[in-house]
Amino acid sequence: MGMLEDAAAGRLNDEMRLVAQAEGKSPEFIRRGIASGRIVIPISPYRETRPVGIGKGLRTKVNASIGTSSDIVDVDMEVEKARVAESAGADTLMELSTGGDLREIRRRVIEVTSLSVGSVPLYQAFIEAIRKHGAGVDMTEDELFRAVDEQARMGTNFMAIHTGINRICLERLKAQGGRFGGLCSRGGAFMIAWMLHNEKENPLYSEFDYLLEILKEHEVTLSLGNGMRAGAIHDSTDRAQIQELVINAELADRAQAAGVQTIVEGPGHIPVDEIEANIRIMKRMTDERPFYMLGPLVTDIAPGYDHIVAAIGASLSSAYGADFICYVTPAEHLALPTPEDVREGVIAARIAAYIGDMIKLGRRDRDLEMGRARRDLLWDMQFHLALDPQRARQIRAEREPADSRVCTMCGDYCALKIIKSSINLSK
Template sequence: MKTQIELARDGIISRQMEQVAADENFNPEIIRTRVAAGEIVIPCNPNRTNQKVVGIGTGLRTKINASIGTSSDICSIENEVQKAIAIEEEGADTLMELSAGGNLDKVRQEVLKAVNLPVGNVPLYQAFKETGRKYNDPSKLDPEFLFDLIERQLSDGLSFMAIHCGINQYTIERLRKQGFRYGGLASKGGTFMVAWMDATGKENPLYEQFDRVCTLMKKYDAVLSLGNGIRAGAIHDSHDRAQMAEMIINCELAELGREQGCQMMVEGPGHVPLDEIQANIILEKRMSGNAPYYVLGPIPADTGAGYDHITSAIGAASSTWHGADLICYITPAEHLALPTEADVREGVRATKLAVRIGDIAKYPDRRENERLASMARRDMRWDDLEQHLLFPDIARKTRASRAPEDGGTCTMCGDFCAMKKGNEIFKDDIKNDKIAPGA
């Protein structure tokens, strides 16, 4: 079987490329050339039937990932399946199944059955958890077990994986020479791999045997997302030397993997202050040759716990604007506890809004929806307005909960409505549509 990138390079427009082109109003040939260049990826494991086709990368609508998963403390497959369904309902584009408690094969399989979204994971979680259970020491991880596990997980139908190939002994040396971090280490897979390398003195097998990782991914046409294992967990660590050393290798591997015909993404931070977000995106795009960039927000403050879905939304709007292609949501429970279903819903909503705001800035020629919404609001066509809102049900409910006397207005201003008054004064001036006069 050929991967999407291999097909594209052979000049073939696959069913998936056709679908992405149709969904996003592109000429299929443009999608093909960008897939061939590795600027667009389409996660689509053939073992997964009925999976939604989603394109991620240059020129496309910025996508949203939402993650779920058990922990050793809270471990209910039923809850995680319910969260996965809620995430799909709320309109996320991809899902990561990141369980680290209970029966890890079973939760993955149940989640894969419950949704149509492309599902990804971080194989190191199960690798270290099961090794820990067996030997009471995750550093006893056998690389052969890890590679077998990756294949087993892929065969279940995962369409992308965050794998920490970019951490090597050279990067760990940078971390030690740096001698300091305000926020320590924040990536679970990355940190446990560093611990393994520290305990064994060996090179990271995912780095050393990178070609083998690519071969596995290619077999299932899964997208390899190069994990950000050294990402900053504090804005004071943002863009420190250790993190940049890993980014260089991840970008190098993105190119090497692409050359082998594997679909590649790079994963980004993490905690980054607002004034450094643009630079972060530029670096990834430049060093990787425009590999799709999957960013975890970023989170531009360390002190928002309880409202970190908003912290992250603020970072995500900016990263989206400057070129991030896939944004991982953050829930209000981040930094505090395992999220509930209500938390994951809030997380998806905040991220949807952030990505919409970022895309408005990223693609100034695609503001059609805002234009139609504004005119409907101006003309007090509430039903039309709802068609264009991101959260029509919530908006309708809020307005109805405090209904106005005059159905054209709302209870915020009642009979003192600027919109209504403005329409009266300028009825001969302010009307119709300047951009599309016939519309």
């Protein structure tokens, strides 16, 4: 029996109990969430992972995406990025390589992490078609579904699959007169190019029942891809994006009925004043299924700092109800990320998710403890409570104060030290 079938039949399993313990919820709360489609726990029968729950009522989770490109194929670096992402606190990992030996890279990455690992099988199928046939648009439907099956057997826990791009979406895109920022989804671009060249419907849509059979057999969680997401804020919440969401919402119902756990992906570039509307529409249309927000980037003019831009958008997204955040690194739109870029991206996204959870879940106890630790100049406690203790310790150690009770920002004139000798403000 699969995860969704267990939950629907009223059965608790080990993964549900472990997630409940990690989240401070009852196992029954987790079971009911899975049965309703509002919580998922991505698993695989082919490898053991640290179970993570994604969905309504749970802590906002952070995904880190890694992978080679056609320009840079350094497998050892990708393995290191996987390790860095996990040590920095990512909840899941997506392996999205497009250069080199795709199977060997995925095998090595999966081997070194205990995190749930996601993929986009369309990448592999399209790129292998280029190598085999000379053009990605010559990919066959069988080659695409074989890539899904193969990656599932390797121990992939969840897959972003571009099911919602169909002929109706293409008509919407044409009818609205194109886009200011083009199409930023690599998978979306691959599939649209294939559809136009072959004059066929997207097989991931037309053969959706067959896709579900493969995913169900291997207990893969389906992440309904957002191929029409905006790559510029002036394209956000346009007709093509909403049309794809309508289709994915319908497909999510079919996946649930087939016993396949489902996540719905959301748009990438959104101005701040549209974030709440996007999440409310998505949650309403999909009956509160887990929402995977890609970013979002809330301005287009900060290359080199897009991890900060995305953190602003992600904190609001989390507060309004997004369940799952895909990190963005400082290298976004510029280059393939390094291990240090990955670390920066994970920490920024974790901060954003935490800020959102302060609102969404009302969790502020840790901030209360930090306030008291700072008031009382308890440095070890401050480091213990910090989201990134290593960085906090490093900065303080590099600029040691003469008086160990304070820091070099204020030194002898530390307000906390001065007032402490005059009045007791403990609360």
